[in-house]
Amino acid sequence: MSVETLCQICEDARATQQCNHCGAMVCDRHYEREDGMCLDCSSRAGPTDTDGDTYQF
Ligand SMILES: [Zn+2]
Ligand SMILES: [Zn+2]
Numbered sequence: 001m002s003v004e005t006l007c008q009i010c011e012d013a014r015a016t017q018q019c020n021h022c023g024a025m026v027c028d029r030h031y032e033r034e035d036g037m038c039l040d041c042s043s044r045a046g047p048t049d050t051d052g053d054t055y056q057f
Contacts, residue, residue: 009040
């Protein structure tokens with residue numbers, strides 16, 4: 001009995017990683033190892049080492 005979980009981003013590849021932020025199961029291509037998050041959360045979290053918008057409160 002094999003239960004395959006598809007990547008919740010592309011829904012095409014088998015999910016092999018789980019996002020530490022939202023808990024989504026994602027495939028290797030949509031998992032950001034450095035952040036431990038899926039690409040969706042990683043992009044939401046904002047750029048960390050690239051020039052991006054700087055929020056000012
Ligand atoms: Zn994927
Ligand atoms: Zn996520």
